[in-house]
Amino acid sequence: xxxxxxxxxxxxxxxxxxxxxxxxxxxxxxxxxxxxxxxxxxxxxxxxxxxxxxxxxxxxxxxxxxxxxxxxxxxxxxxxxxxxxxxxxxxxxxxxxxxxxxxxxxxxxxxxxxxxxxxxxxxxxxxxxxxxxxxxxxxxxxxxxxxxxxxxxxxxxxxxxxxxxxxxxxxxxxxxxxxxxxxxxxxxxxxxxxxxxxxxxxxxxxxxxxxxxxxxxxxxxxxxxxxxxxxxxxxxxxxxxxxxxxxxxxxxxxxxxxxxxxxxxxxxxxxxxxxxxxxxxxxxxxxxxxxxxxxxxxxxxxxxxxxxxxxxxxxxxxxxxxxxxxxxxxxxxxxxxxxxxxxxxxxxxxxxxxxxxxxxxxxxxxxxxxxxxxxxxxxxxxxx
Ligand SMILES: Cc1ncc(COP(=O)(O)O)c(C=O)c1O
Numbered sequence: 001x002x003x004x005x006x007x008x009x010x011x012x013x014x015x016x017x018x019x020x021x022x023x024x025x026x027x028x029x030x031x032x033x034x035x036x037x038x039x040x041x042x043x044x045x046x047x048x049x050x051x052x053x054x055x056x057x058x059x060x061x062x063x064x065x066x067x068x069x070x071x072x073x074x075x076x077x078x079x080x081x082x083x084x085x086x087x088x089x090x091x092x093x094x095x096x097x098x099x100x101x102x103x104x105x106x107x108x109x110x111x112x113x114x115x116x117x118x119x120x121x122x123x124x125x126x127x128x129x130x131x132x133x134x135x136x137x138x139x140x141x142x143x144x145x146x147x148x149x150x151x152x153x154x155x156x157x158x159x160x161x162x163x164x165x166x167x168x169x170x171x172x173x174x175x176x177x178x179x180x181x182x183x184x185x186x187x188x189x190x191x192x193x194x195x196x197x198x199x200x201x202x203x204x205x206x207x208x209x210x211x212x213x214x215x216x217x218x219x220x221x222x223x224x225x226x227x228x229x230x231x232x233x234x235x236x237x238x239x240x241x242x243x244x245x246x247x248x249x250x251x252x253x254x255x256x257x258x259x260x261x262x263x264x265x266x267x268x269x270x271x272x273x274x275x276x277x278x279x280x281x282x283x284x285x286x287x288x289x290x291x292x293x294x295x296x297x298x299x300x301x302x303x304x305x306x307x308x309x310x311x312x313x314x315x316x317x318x319x320x321x322x323x324x325x326x327x328x329x330x331x332x333x334x335x336x337x338x339x340x341x342x343x344x345x346x347x348x349x350x351x352x353x354x355x356x357x358x359x360x361x362x363x364x365x366x367x368x369x370x371x372x373x374x375x376x377x378x379x380x381x382x383x384x
Contacts, residue, residue, distance in 0.1 A: 004210065007260025008253070014263055015039070015256075030256055034249045036240045038063025040259040043267070044204065044218050050268040051180060054192045054202060054220070060232075062219045062239045065250045066212070067175060067205040068095050070219040071140075073242045074201055076103045077235070078138040078171055085129060087122075087139040087170065091343030091352075093147050096140045108136065109345045118157055122164030138171045143191055145178035145310025148343045148354035152308070155188040166197025169226055175203045180273050182309035183281040198224045198232070206258050208311075209269045214254040280311065286362035287313070287355060290369035295376070302376065304355075311358035314340065317376065319383045320350045335371040 090109035340352035
């Protein structure tokens with residue numbers, strides 16, 4: 001964080017140049033209230049183009065106080081009427097369930113049955129909801145290294161989801177905080193790149209690429225929402241109106257910090273994330289090695305996925321693990337893991353946990369897995 005604070009003057013110089021004024025005048029303006037949609041939309045659009053291949057104009061971007069504010073603006077804007085519901089995979093990111101709960105909006109779990117393709121799933125779920133007098137308005141997804149499961153949607157799945165959303169006029173919220181932390185393999189295109197239906201609202205954040213303290217993110221509205229430029233503009237204006245009564249504008253000081261970093265880095269964050277990306281990769285490898293050592297002989301009773309990036313993986317256990325067990329494991333074995341029930345929309349996934357490998361190191365990971373393995377051994381012997 002400290003070494004980014006000095007990027008604010010870089011942005012001030014840029015602002016002064018663009019506006020044709022003195023830097024001192026730009027600094028005075030920065031200290032005031034600012035435009036609701038933000039002052040770094042152009043730099044964000046350029047970064048999304050450079051790093052994510054997303055072609056968007058600054059006019060499509062609403063700068064927000066992190067992704068969380070974007071969620072709390074977009075979800076209620078999509079679901080104004082009683083019976084309007086959100087769709088999400090189950091389990092799902094807790095920031096989404098929290099917003100929906102506070103706004104009194106139902107979230108309906110959606111998952112393909114067997115090898116059903118996503119377009120069929122969305123048709124099936126939509127028909128069922130319509131029969132019950134409900135209307136699915138939005139679908140929330142983290143296609144790349146999901147929180148909490150660590151999974152990735154394939155390009156075919158992404159295309160099928162877009163087809164289903166286009167057909168049923170469901171707005172797709174593509175949340176992508178972890179996309180730049182891929183350790184190996186080729187990234188499928190973001191859904192905003194594949195969007196030929198005009199249904200994707202892309203959610204960006206600088207919380208993982210820079211740091212959470214900046215509280216800078218963005219909602220990127222499609223150029224034409226389901227084919228209509230007017231509808232897209234009305235939606236963008238509605239987000240700004242809502243934001244004007246929530247945070248007025250995102251802090252101009254931290255926008256300037258992010259803007260300055262983007263200017264200094266020539267528009268791309270690839271170089272900045274390289275060190276953290278390698279650190280997370282080493283942690284992921286250490287976690288997989290430790291899990292293999294601790295549970296490798298336990299066949300199908302303890303299973304986990306091997307993510308190619310991101311911060312998380314999911315692990316399944318041969319017994320229930322919810323809030324009480326989390327406390328017991330922490331108290332008796334000195335290790336905290338996250339039960340999947342925290343992210344579950346309906347109380348299912350009781351035998352799964354989320355393991356995070358980001359904000360830690362290899363030694364802590366090894367010690368943590370050893371302690372957790374002792375807990376699992378004790379529990380498994382009690383349940384037999
Ligand atoms: C799926 C997901 N979305 C968004 C965020 C980041 O939100 P924010 O930009 O508000 O810090 C996180 C952080 O944990 C996350 O896991």
